[in-house]
Amino acid sequence: MARPGEELPSHASPMISPLPRSAAPYLSNWSDLNDESPSTPGLPNNLISPAFTPPATPGAATPSRHLNAEPKSIPVDTSLDDPATKQPHLLEKLPHVECVVRARIPTTSGAEMFLHLYQNDSDNKEHLAIVFGNSIRSRSLDAERPGETEMDRMIRGAYIGRLRPGRMSSRFDPDQNKRPLSRRARSGSALKNVTTVSEEEAVVDGTTVTASPVQSPATTQDEQTSEQPQDNGAGLETLPEEMQSDSNGKPPLVRIHSECYTGETAWSARCDCGEQLDEAARLMSLPDSAGGVIVYLRQEGRGIGLASKLKAYNLQDLGNDTVEANLLLRHPADARTYGLATAILQDLGLGTDSDENKPEAERGIRLLTNNPDKVRAVEGPNKEVRVRERVPMIPLAWRTGGAKGVRGAEIEKYLETKIGRMGHMIRDD
């Protein structure tokens, strides 16, 4: 493992020795960041990523227009890993997860996402999946629950299309917006296994409603094919949005995010967690994005909890780095596990068990991370998820020559320790 200073080129960090942006190879994809975008009044610049400054209306002129490309991704094939390399600790079996509720969240950036709340059988925390796009669906949420009414399904978020006052059926959206057929229906959609239930079978709160057709789980390929809509000649079709593909021909983007109260809520410049959360959401909301998922795991402080993390901060102010501080507190340098993330991705149809329904180019996931352990760990004990590509997360301050992003001595030390002691690959090379 490289030592600090060896791995990090002197020009890489604006705090070490800033060079003009054009000199840094990893900046080639970010030439648009020269723009001096206006900031939201009253908020310090270093807390805000460009796409969220100011709150944007989709399609309107906002700073995001200058950030319309994803960072270059790097192909991954963990089956080629040298078995002698350090492997992350994996649970033998994945935990069981169930999405108990989902809701649409319009965000301050203008993008919309669906927040999924999960329960599981390995801890009593509520882990989350933030889903961008329409075609990623939770199997456990969509599954029928005994005795539930249509209203129950709508209240827990197991509905197709959009809710509106007066809607009666979770399965059929009578006012489904027609939209131009711009992309083919995706064979791997989570709604592939749906069928049409006749209108007599749709029951809302015990009452039969006259809405048709009604979507329900479990069908045959023939039935599904017969439901494919016809172009009406005006380039419009009535396929529910979930059945229209968000695909851009690539595997979906995934970010596994660990809770960080200080970085996300308390404006801490000791880490770049808040910035990374914003950036992942921004990339998944770009106009040509296929959407994606941020799995938000409740493992604060790399799994040691907030109280211990705050003690670690005091030890850091006393001269220790982030790894030493954890060890002095008798915690591992990183106490996290990723089995819950793997199980949640599988539930969202992003596991290898769903891949056979998809075109080859869309199989697997593209994982936003610099952390090599995360890549291996998220794949799970039996490769339940396949990481096809790693998309690096380069700190905003590096990409902008220090003009934006989290800055300061603490974040520099934090990143240096990640690279030098934890093997993070924070270079686009």
Ligand SMILES: Nc1nc2c(ncn2[C@@H]2O[C@H](COP(=O)(O)OP(=O)(O)OP(=O)(O)O)[C@@H](O)[C@H]2O)c(=O)[nH]1
């Ligand atoms: N113990 C400890 N945890 C920290 C510190 N700074 C941030 N964290 C925690 O680190 C976690 C965030 O790490 P991530 O952003 O997921 O970073 P990573 O997995 O190491 O790597 P990336 O995926 O490349 O970002 C959160 O749980 C934070 O609360 C620190 O100084 N000490």
